Amino acid sequence: MSDVAAPFSSERTRTASRTDSWSTLLGLWRAxxxxxxxxxxxxxxxxxxxxxxxxxxxxxxxxxxVVQIDPNPPRPLGNEIQAVVEMGASSYMNNREYYETQxxxxxxxxxxxxxxxxxxxxxxxxxxxxxxxGAHPAATEVPVxxxxxxxxxxxxxEPEKQSRFVTVAFEDADPTRAQRIVTAVIExxxxxxxxxxxxxxxxxxxxxRGQLQTLKTELExxxxxxxxxxxxxxxxxxSLDDQSNMLRGExxxxxxxxxxxxxxxxxxxxxxxxxxxxxxxxxSDLPARELLDSATLQYFREKYIEAVHNRDGxxxxxxxxxxxxxxxxxxxxxxxxxxxQKEIKNIxxxxxxxxxxxxxxxxxxxxxxxxxNKRALELNLMEIEYNRLRxxxxxxxxxxxxxxxxxxxxxxxxxxxxxxIHVVDEPLLPKRASKPSIPVNLAAGLFxxxxxxxxxxxxxxxxxxxxxxxxxxxxxxxVPFLGLLPAVEGTHAHRNKRSRRRGAPKDDQPLxxxxxxxxxxxxxxxxxxxxxxxxxxxxMSPDNPFRxxxxxxxxxxxxxxxxxxxxxxxxxxxxxRVVIVDCDMRRPRLHRVFDHPNSVGLTTVLLxxxxxxxxxxxTEVPNLTVMPCGPIPPNPAELLHSETFGRVLDQLxxxxxxxxxxxxxxxxxxxxxxxxxxxxxxxxxxxxxxTSKDVARRAVxxxxxxxxxxxxxxxxGVNSNRPGYSYDYxxxxxxxxxxxxxxxxxxxxxxxAAPPAPPAN
Numbered sequence: 001m002s003d004v005a006a007p008f009s010s011e012r013t014r015t016a017s018r019t020d021s022w023s024t025l026l027g028l029w030r031a032x033x034x035x036x037x038x039x040x041x042x043x044x045x046x047x048x049x050x051x052x053x054x055x056x057x058x059x060x061x062x063x064x065x066v067v068q069i070d071p072n073p074p075r076p077l078g079n080e081i082q083a084v085v086e087m088g089a090s091s092y093m094n095n096r097e098y099y100e101t102q103x104x105x106x107x108x109x110x111x112x113x114x115x116x117x118x119x120x121x122x123x124x125x126x127x128x129x130x131x132x133x134g135a136h137p138a139a140t141e142v143p144v145x146x147x148x149x150x151x152x153x154x155x156x157x158e159p160e161k162q163s164r165f166v167t168v169a170f171e172d173a174d175p176t177r178a179q180r181i182v183t184a185v186i187e188x189x190x191x192x193x194x195x196x197x198x199x200x201x202x203x204x205x206x207x208x209r210g211q212l213q214t215l216k217t218e219l220e221x222x223x224x225x226x227x228x229x230x231x232x233x234x235x236x237x238x239s240l241d242d243q244s245n246m247l248r249g250e251x252x253x254x255x256x257x258x259x260x261x262x263x264x265x266x267x268x269x270x271x272x273x274x275x276x277x278x279x280x281x282x283x284s285d286l287p288a289r290e291l292l293d294s295a296t297l298q299y300f301r302e303k304y305i306e307a308v309h310n311r312d313g314x315x316x317x318x319x320x321x322x323x324x325x326x327x328x329x330x331x332x333x334x335x336x337x338x339x340x341q342k343e344i345k346n347i348x349x350x351x352x353x354x355x356x357x358x359x360x361x362x363x364x365x366x367x368x369x370x371x372x373n374k375r376a377l378e379l380n381l382m383e384i385e386y387n388r389l390r391x392x393x394x395x396x397x398x399x400x401x402x403x404x405x406x407x408x409x410x411x412x413x414x415x416x417x418x419x420x421i422h423v424v425d426e427p428l429l430p431k432r433a434s435k436p437s438i439p440v441n442l443a444a445g446l447f448x449x450x451x452x453x454x455x456x457x458x459x460x461x462x463x464x465x466x467x468x469x470x471x472x473x474x475x476x477x478x479v480p481f482l483g484l485l486p487a488v489e490g491t492h493a494h495r496n497k498r499s500r501r502r503g504a505p506k507d508d509q510p511l512x513x514x515x516x517x518x519x520x521x522x523x524x525x526x527x528x529x530x531x532x533x534x535x536x537x538x539x540m541s542p543d544n545p546f547r548x549x550x551x552x553x554x555x556x557x558x559x560x561x562x563x564x565x566x567x568x569x570x571x572x573x574x575x576x577r578v579v580i581v582d583c584d585m586r587r588p589r590l591h592r593v594f595d596h597p598n599s600v601g602l603t604t605v606l607l608x609x610x611x612x613x614x615x616x617x618x619t620e621v622p623n624l625t626v627m628p629c630g631p632i633p634p635n636p637a638e639l640l641h642s643e644t645f646g647r648v649l650d651q652l653x654x655x656x657x658x659x660x661x662x663x664x665x666x667x668x669x670x671x672x673x674x675x676x677x678x679x680x681x682x683x684x685x686x687x688x689x690x691t692s693k694d695v696a697r698r699a700v701x702x703x704x705x706x707x708x709x710x711x712x713x714x715x716x717g718v719n720s721n722r723p724g725y726s727y728d729y730x731x732x733x734x735x736x737x738x739x740x741x742x743x744x745x746x747x748x749x750x751x752x753a754a755p756p757a758p759p760a761n
Contacts, residue, residue: 039453043446046453050445059132062434063178064156064169065186065427069102070420071095071164099159106157106168106189112148114192115184122147126174127181130154133174155185165424175430182427190421208407215400222393229389251372258365265358272351296343304336466689467696473713477696479684480540480712483533485563486526487717488514515565515593518573519621530566533714534574537567537683540711546681548649548659549711552672554699555665558687559716561589567683568660572623576657579616581627583663583675585636588629590662594619601630606644612651625656636664640674649678666699676708684713 105111121127122144125137156169168186172178311329319326467473470481513520518527537546551564561584568580581602582590591598596617605615605627616625633639652659661679663672676682682703686696703710 039450039456042453042456043449046449047442047445050442050448058130058173059433060171060173060435061175061178061430061432062169062171063175063182063427063430064167064425065182065423066160066425067166067168067186067189068164068422068424069099069166070422071098103157103159103166105192106166106185107152107155109145109148109152111185111189111192112151112155113144114188115181116144116147116151118188119181119184121151121181127172127177130173133176151181168427171434179427179429186423186427190419190423193421194419205407208403212400212403212407215396215403219393219396219400222389222396226386226389226393229386247372247376251369251376254365254369254372258362258369261358261362261365265355265362268351268355268358272348272355300336300339300343304333304340307332307336465692465694467686467691467693467715468689470715472693473686473715476693477686477700477713479700479710482536482540482683482712482714483529484718485529485533485559485566485714485716487719488517488526488562513593515562516569516621518566518569522573526566527570530570531573533563533567534570537681537711541681546679546711547653547657548661548679548681550661550663550672550675550679550682550708551685552663552675552682552699553665553685553687554667554691554695556587556668558665558685558691560665560685561593561662563683563685563714563716564660564662565590565593568624568658569621571658571660572621575623577623577625577655578658578660579625579627579652579656580660580662581652582629583640583661583671585629585633585639585671586664586669588632590626591628594626596626596628598628598630601628602648603630603633603639605630605648606639606642609644609647609651612648616655627652637670637674640671640678646678666702667695673702673706673708676703677706679708681709681711683711685716686713687717688715688719690717 116122123139123141124147125131125140126135128140128142128147128150129137131137151170154171156167156171158167158169159165160167168182168189170178170182170185172181307329311326311333314323314326314329315321321327321330467476470484473479473481517524518530521527537549540546549567551560551567553560564580568578572578580590582588583602585603588598588601591601594617600611600614602615604611615627615630617628619626639645649659659679661675663675666672672682684696684700684703700710
């Protein structure tokens with residue numbers, strides 16, 4: 001359900017917001033309509049002031065020239081040649097910053113001071129006082145800085161969007177002087193731009209030349225130091241890297257030979273160890289392979305084995321050791337054995353000699369390797385120092401080449417004098433004055449006057465807290481609006497110009513009793529307004545009519561007595577029996593309005609209710625009776641609050657159809673608040689442009705606080721000639737007198753005027 005109701009609630013909120021906005025705009029429009037004369041008067045006065053101000057202003061001429069600032073200046077030497085100082089921006093992203101910098105330069109004090117010195121403006125009184133051509137002011141001289149400030153104040157720098165153009169303009173009373181100053185500013189700017197580059201380039205070239213000479217001396221010194229070191233260390237022109245590679249190869253070969261010799265030495269040691277195990281007493285047992293490979297040893301070994309075998313055979317045959325053949329064979333065995341032992345010794349001696357030889361070879365190779373290793377270490381140390389000297393020489397030589405190249409490039413750049421500032425349009429002599437601009441000044445004056453007038457008008461409306469319109473009653477005071485009553489100031493009822501054009505009587509006849517204008521001038525707009533109030537009161541409660549009406553106001557002199565009389569007369573003209581009671585026991589007026597004495601009245605009846613008939617007095621208005629106040633009592637509030645006053649009202653209700661009570665104002669005294677609780681309804685009277693909203697709110701709160709019923713409010717004393725009110729009364733004069741005559745005729749046909757009712761028994 002909430003989801004369905006939400007859109008309707010939102011729509012109601014938007015509708016209320018639009019209504020409030022429309023009401024605010026409508027209120028502003030009404031305020032402007034009411035006081036439009038003030039706004040127009042202020043606008044015209046401002047316009048006239050702007051005219052006189054414009055005519056009295058000095059004529060100012062504006063001379064202007066156009067300058068092109070190129071962020072990418074021409075490069076005759078090519079893009080590879082970099083200038084010492086870049087005139088333009090180095091990249092697209094820096095263009096905006098570059099342009100802003102140039103605009104600041106054009107506005108700078110340095111440039112202005114240079115122009116002032118060049119033209120001698122610090123001594124030019126005509127320039128300093130900005131006088132027209134032909135004027136001869138007294139000679140004067142100011143500091144250059146003051147003249148430069150004056151020049152900058154009148155100088156304009158206007159960049160043209162989406163372009164490289166800048167407009168340089170100057171305003172002066174003398175057109176020739178304006179042209180001359182703009183030309184000087186542009187030329188000085190161009191010269192300064194070029195001079196800055198040349199000055200920086202010259203300084204850079206001088207510094208580069210000094211550095212070039214220093215580097216040259218350092219380069220020669222480093223070359224000499226490198227040569228001396230090579231000579232001392234006996235370093236050939238062959239590079240150290242090549243020498244290091246050769247030494248590395250030599251060490252590799254020595255290492256291989258040394259490894260091979262040591263392996264051979266190990267082999268000989270193993271052979272020698274095996275040969276040392278051979279037993280010479282048993283030649284048949286030769287475990288060493290080297291012995292087996294010896295042909296001589298193998299021969300004697302075979303002889304030995306064969307002889308031993310033959311001897312063992314002879315011995316086995318039974319022959320003894322002494323047998324010749326055995327002895328001969330034994331002799332052969334001994335010879336073979338000795339030969340074998342001798343050969344073994346020879347082989348062992350040969351291995352030992354080989355061991356000694358290989359040992360010497362290993363020692364020599366190791367010595368050579370150590371020597372090569374030592375030379376390699378020495379070469380490393382020598383290479384470090386050599387590289388340091390060579391690096392110093394190379395770096396110095398490189399710097400020298402760079403500085404020499406930059407020096408030549410900077411010299412070429414300085415000689416070319418390339419500028420990226422170009423004059424597109426030379427300043428021309430202005431023919432017409434640029435200031436004052438008459439159309440602009442008049443338009444600004446008129447617009448400012450209108451704005452000021454409207455502001456004054458709205459300010460006046462905001463400051464004025466009085467109630468002026470029916471909307472103020474309904475929105476500010478929260479009281480229903482019953483109608484308007486035009487101001488009646490001792491003449492015929494208010495008539496507007498349209499009614500007079502349609503044949504209405506002239507308003508130059510005085511009215512003796514303005515309170516009875518509804519009776520004395522029934523065809524007037526006031527009478528129609530009173531009848532409109534009567535009708536609205538009737539329709540506020542058609543089922544239960546307000547028989548007892550209290551007419552009061554917030555403060556004195558707001559016309560409540562006049563409104564009470566108008567309402568009472570209007571009701572009486574409708575054929576009802578009406579009594580108007582003067583309950584203002586402090587300042588009674590009804591007896592004077594109806595030409596009756598005030599000796600007998602309400603106070604008399606409150607003391608003796610039997611004198612009711614003597615207090616009810618007839619009036620010249622048919623169906624209308626008046627009860628004056630009577631003698632003024634010392635305690636009005638207590639009398640009105642008494643039960644006797646209630647009985648008086650009950651008897652009046654029996655005798656009359658309607659009772660209209662005129663009371664004191666609500667705020668000063670409590671009489672009206674007390675009366676509001678004893679009547680059917682209260683009519684609140686507000687005087688236009690007089691009654692304060694705060695006072696009216698206070699009075700309304702007082703009546704409602706005591707439980708009184710507010711029928712509505714009547715806006716009294718309205719001047720229909722004021723803007724915002726005349727339209728509301730135009731219909732009153734469309735058929736002059738028709739409504740009044742019709743009501744009078746109807747009242748006569750339906751009911752005759754009734755005399756005052758007899759007193760109740």
